[in-house]
Amino acid sequence: MADKDSVEKYLENNPQFAKEFFDKKVRQEVITAAFSENFEVKDVASFSEVSKIQEANVIFDLVKDMHTETVMEKAMHKVIQRTCLMVNADRCSYFIYRARNGIGELATCLFDITPTSKFESNLVNPAAEIVFPTDVGIVGQITTSKKPANIPDVKKNPRFSEFVDKQTGYTTKNMLIAPIMHGKDVLGIITALNKIGSSEFSKADEEVFQKYMTFATVIAVQHYTSYMWNVELRRSQVLLWSASKVFEELTDIERQFHKALYTVRTYLNCNRYSVGLLDMTKEKTWSHTKAPRLVFYKIIDYILEDKEEIKVIPTPPVDHWALVSGLPTYVAENAFKEQVDDTGFVIQNVLSLPIVNKKEEIVGIATFFNRKDGKPFDEQDEQIMEALTQFLGWSHLNCDTYDRLNRMEWKKDIAQEMLMYQTRATSEEVQEVLNTIEKFDMKPEDSKDIDLLEFHFSDLPVTPLDLIKGGIRCFFELNVVEKFKVPAEVLTRWMYTVRKGYRDITYHNWRHGFNVGQTMFTLLQTGKLRKYYSDLEAFAMVAAAFCHDIDHRGTNNLYQTKSGSPLARLHGSSILERHHLQYSKTLMEDEALNIFQNLQKRQFETVQHLHDVCIIATDLALYFKKRTMFQKIVDATETMPNEQDQIAHVSNNPVRKEIIMAMMMTGCDLSAITKPWEVQSKVALMVAEEFWEQGDLERTVLDQQPIPMMDRNKKDELPKMQCGFINFVCSFVYKEFSRFHKEITPMFNGLNNNLAHWKELADIYDAKMKAIEDEKKKLEEAEAKKGGEGGKSKTCTIV
Known part of the structure; x- marks a missing residue:
């Protein structure tokens, strides 16, 4: 009697006989059973051997079955179920890929499919989906790589995640996995888990798996195309009807x-x-x-x-x-x-x-x-x-149109005024500075030669051209010219144009603009505040400081509002500051003047934001609102044991950095009050003269009585008003900065020295006024005694 081994040997040596025997005795029964709804497998291994022999016929039946099923999930279930059987896997699953809020994710659609499982039990309810991002696990990796993989031992794969296993209680040992692609887009992922009867899937299993993925891809792409057609139909209807009704x-x-x-x-x-x-x-x-x-x-x-x-x-x-x-x-x-x-x-x-x-x-x-x-x-x-x-x-288009047209008209008026008054630096003016580099092969004067690094710096003995060169030197000292690839000609033209952008007025002119830029530079370098900011931030802060009062008109925000100027109509608050900001951004729009032209887009956006912060911060109305926040930062850093903690406390918090930045701008803008007395006394008279000129305009143009600070008739009270200004406005910022960084103490000392001088002058004025008042009283008393009861009336005159 023939045994099993002899029969196998005979069939292997007589393949034609084996085929004829199978066609006659086995094929029809097995294939019919394999694709029936009530399919039960008794011997998976034997079916796998059969499938190798009759694969063409199985595929033919599968194609017919695919086209008779209209529901994507059902058709996909049948394909995956047959795939699971063919590769002898314990179970298979289908994950769909989708994106929400611009972030891709994978979600279970058909889960734990076996050769005998029912469709209803494998279809995942949306409420019970297992969802995970594409950067988690091997499945997520395949979504990114878009290539199939055979993982013989998942434990040895560093990308393997136990997230799904923990959710289901199942233990994954090995897997076959392949993406379902539509062009370059991933539609889903199919996995086959745990090879039965072996520790890993073979190369033959991979080939069978890939062949059946073709059918899965056809089903998925067909469903995706239908779905996208429906989406486009709905989108077009939404656009059409909403546009019509809007x-x-x-x-x-x-x-x-x-x-x-x-x-x-x-x-x-x-x-x-x-x-x-x-x-x-x-x-x-x-x-x-x-x-x-x-x-x-x-x-x-x-x-x-x-x-x-x-x-x-x-x-x-x-x-x-x-x-x-x-x-x-x-x-x-x-x-x-x-x-x-x-x-x-x-x-x-x-x-x-x-x-x-x-x-x-x-x-x-x-x-x-x-x-x-x-x-x-x-x-x-x-x-x-x-x-x-x-x-x-x-x-909102209709209701915004009128306002937008008005704004465009106001901007046009301002632009025309700017163009009439200002012109860009000429080539000859640029060459005055560039010759220093090109002709003499040297950089502008060293900052130490004109005390750029000192808080007591005075611009009074320095020529306007040397101030331009000093401003350029600040950027070289910051080491930002080479790092951010700033062309020498563009930097020179920008600095010269900024100088010409300042009007020739009494105080808020180029010299004041330069002083604020130099003080910002000194605070960063000498004051040791640069450690909180990046090179890009330091670059932007110094540039903003130079531009902070560009095109100042010699009058304040209140006057702009009272006079109804185009600036006041265009900007609701911080009128002049917003104009200075817009002017500085206008320079950035011209490639010949844009010193930030070689920055990346994100860096350029950062620069523009820092200009917003710095220039708007020079509005003293905002300074008073931020003083308490700045004081809290100083209090917090004072108690910290080391410098690293202080730097981390400030640098890691953008809000704190911007508050300190705003306070630095205020300290720079008011820095004239901290200069040596021989400088401060002269600058104070310039400031007062500009205020008095505004007071004259209020009398003549607006027909209004100016406040005492703007009233030329009260100029003798200047020392007293200076004392009030120092105590109420200036003292806080320099006192807190001296606490924050001891290197900035010279500014606070200079302020107190000037306060003592102004107090001395104020006391002299008060004594003088008291003497005049006493003399007046004596005269009145003497007159009263002389006239007796019939003396002159203090309120009436008898003619």
Whole structure:
């Protein structure tokens, strides 16, 4: 009697006989059973051997089966189930790839498929999905590499993550894994886990696996194409109808919003959505640690489940469920299991988008709840909803047009005035400085030659041209010219143009601008404050300091407002400071003047932001608001044991850095008050003269009485007013800086020395005024005694 071994040997030596025997006795029964709905496998190994012989016929049957199934998940389930059988895997799974908020992730779609498992048990409910980012695990790695892999031992793979195993209690030993691709895009990942009867999948298994991935790819791409066609259809309808309705009503924002939102309701893949309308008349409450608090005056709520209903909620409370801060994140992390209102509605997933107008201001919030199929909103949903909210934002176009035209007119007036008064530095002027480098092969004068590194520096004996060269030298001393590839000609032209940008007025002229830039440079270098800032930040701070009062008109913000100047109409607050800032940014727009031209985009944006911080900080009204915050920083660093802790405390917190930066600008702007007395006394007279000139304008042009500080008739009171200015405004900033860094103490000492001089002069003035008053009283008393009871009246004259 023949045994098993002899039969196997005979069949191997007679393959034609084996094929004919199989076709006759086995093939029809096995293939039919393999692709029936009620398929049971008794001997997987034997089926695998059969599949190798009759693979062409199996594939043919599989293709027929694929085209008769219309639901993607069912068709994919059948393919993966046969794949699992063919490679003799313990189980297989299918992960879909999707993106939300621009971040890719993988989620279980068909999970733990075996040759005998039912579709219903393998299909993952959206609420029970296992979701993980693409930078986690081997599956995430395949999403990035987009190449199949055979992992014989997952424990030896450094990318393996036990995240899914811990969720399911299953132990993964080895795996076959392949991405489902559509062009260069990943649609999903299929995994086969734990080879049965072996410690790893073979090369033959890999070949079989890849062949069946072709069928899975066809199914996935077919579904993806159909889905994207539906998405584009919905997008086009949303765009068409929202555009139509937005421009039907151009007078009432609320009606515009409602028309557009109600018309497109059938194309929005959600069960409910609402729009919160922002009250633009209420001021936003800002803090340094929290986002601004938005005030909504109305919520329009659209309910699409069962019977359609629209609810309008006027003046909603701040804690209304539709306006909860961070609602999408809260729902994603914690779920919102309780009912939100009397309809019994429960939030499962959320998509929230701002409605932004042309000014980049948020005018409302559109929130969409619960996608109709129960799955989370994906990237395509985001794009459709974003298109809708963009059209809603454009609804503000009509009401903004008039204001925008006015602003353009005011900007034109200012630009014309600037162009008439200012011109860019000429080639001859640039060569005056460039010859120092090109002709004589030397850099501008060393900073030590004109005391650039000293707090007692005085510009009075220095010529305007030498000041320009000194300003250029500051940038060389900071070592930013070579590091940020600043062309010598551009730097020279910029510095010369900044000098010409200052008007020839009594005090706020180029010399004042240079003094502020030099003081900023000295605070960074001599004052040792540079350790808190990067080279780029130091570069921007010194440049902003030089530009801080460019094109100053010799009058303050209050005068601009009273006179109704174009500047006052253009800028609501910090009028002159915003003009100086805009002027400095205008220089950046000209490549021939842009000293930041070789910076990267992110670096250039940082420079512009620092210009905002520095130049706006010279408004003394803002200085008083930040004094307490600066004092807290100084108090905190004073108690720290070492320098490293102090640097970390400041450098790691952008808010603290900007507060110190703002205080530095104030200290630089007022630095004339700390100079040696022979310098300070002269500069104080320049400042007073400019104030008196403004007072004269207020009398003649505005027909108003100026305040004492601006009144030329009260010039004898200058020492007294200087003492008040020092005590009320200046003393704080220099006292705190001397506490913060002892290297800055010379400025505080200079301030106190000048205060003593002004106090001495004020006392002399007071004594003089007292003597005059006493003499006047004596004369009055003598006159009264002389005249007796019939003396002259103090209030009347008898003619």
